[in-house]
């Protein structure tokens with residue numbers, strides 16, 4: 596039986612507001628109001644997942660931890676938490692929200708021993724975000740280079756990492772379509788499931804990502820396209836189901 600692409604509508608939180616950035620750059624925010632209202636709207640529309648990002652924690656400009664916990668607690672659906680989860684304290688706080696899994700980014704680049712340890716402890720509750728420009732990874736809210744994509748992927752595979760969230764930063768928040776070549780290359784380099792992130796602009800983009808499910812693309816994060824009303828979540832779910 597062929598699998599259906601999972602859709603993860605995104606709620607990125609900055610200074611208490613749901614926002615979208617362009618290329619993940621601080622200062623490019625467009626605000627979309629209450630994160631809780633946005634998350635509840637995606638849930639009502641039929642989402643099975645929410646991708647919830649604390650951008651302040653990612654950028655080191657504070658955090659929205661209480662709000663992120665409040666939103667997660669209000670959800671009946673699965674929640675993937677991202678942004679600033681880099682040590683025992685931030686991981687414990689993230690897992691204590693009851694989220695389904697967390698997404699580690701910077702830590703995988705800067706504290707690989709710690710990441711190997713928490714992968715061993717928490718299994719598929721841990722995903723690693725591979726956020727790239729070209730094939731160079733970026734950490735600290737995507738502001739600093741952090742090594743080669745494929746070397747890091749091989750290391751994380753050997754440590755038992757369960758899944759990867761792959762973002763082409765050049766595409767993120769731009770509505771220019773996902774980087775299908777990058778996704779195919781990552782899927783060819785690992786047998787772990789891949790969640791695609793960044794750039795989805797149309798139902799055709801989602802159909803193109805669905806075509807990569809047999810190669811290992813498990814899901815797609817959708818942000819700007821939903822907020823810009825390029826399509827509705829209901830239409831997106833129907834597109835990937837057909």
Ligand SMILES: O=C(O)c1ccccc1NCC(=O)[C@H](O)[C@H](O)COP(=O)(O)O
Nearest residue numbers: 605619653678736767768793794818819
């Ligand atoms: O996920 C992070 O930790 C993060 C850190 C710094 C900047 C952005 C970050 N995430 C952004 C997202 O996960 C977006 O919601 C996602 O890529 C959706 O992109 P798009 O559909 O292009 O709006």
